[in-house]
Amino acid sequence: MGMLMTAMTVLLCIAMIVAAFVAIAGKSLPIAILSAGLVSLVASVLFLVLASPDVAMTEAAIGSGLTTFLFFFVLGRVRKGEHDGGEHD
Amino acid sequence: MDIVGGLLLVGGAAFLLFGGLGLVRMPDVFNRIQAGTKATTLGTLLGLAGIACLQPDWALKLFLIGLFILFTNPISSQVLARAAHRSGARKSALTAVDRLEEDHGA
């Protein structure tokens, strides 16, 4: 099963680079946040291939779940504030 | 048992491949949601069943994963399709009928 793991590592690294490129080159903010979540997802699978399930679990819960959730929540709040005139708090 | 598990696993992986292919080939967002969610749900369930045949000790955990996927994937697809419809996603030129639009227009 060694070759399988090597091929999987190469594929995951390519996916990570593509997602990071989309995150920094994309025009819109939601797509950048989603790409950062994808980088986190790929990193988590990569940690699993490197035989550390606890780190992978933490990365999945915090990096891919909580951070994406929080960014979208804050982005929605900021947009709502802009529509109201942005003076209230 | 091993052969049955392997065949189930290959069948599930083939459905995942068809889902990815539909994601690339379909013309608009709604068709992509359809291809990307239905095919991958079935593919994941078949793959997990195949792994459960290969490693019978893990059957309970695999069953739990399959149950979560079976419950959550259709819900997320429906919510996403409704959001795409409300945010005015472009429809394919071949679209014949749009019941949601008719309901809101009436």
Added chain:
Amino acid sequence: MAELLVYLAATLVGVAFLLALYRFFKGPSSADRVVAFDVLTIVSVTAIALVALAEGRGIYLDVALIYALLSFLGVIVVARYLERGL
């Protein structure tokens, strides 16, 4: 024989991952990219299960369990954002 079938399944899953990644890279609208993200998460669940099978360690399946729950929450939040309701 069974091992050969597992290799074949892993190859198919890898190709599916690449196709969904192409849609994520290309996708014209935000909804396309969210669909691609969802498909990538679901494919990752199968990939994690395959890694657990190859290494023979059942504890790896916990990560797949977390992903089966998290993809749902992520897509719901993004959909609420696109609907302008968050």
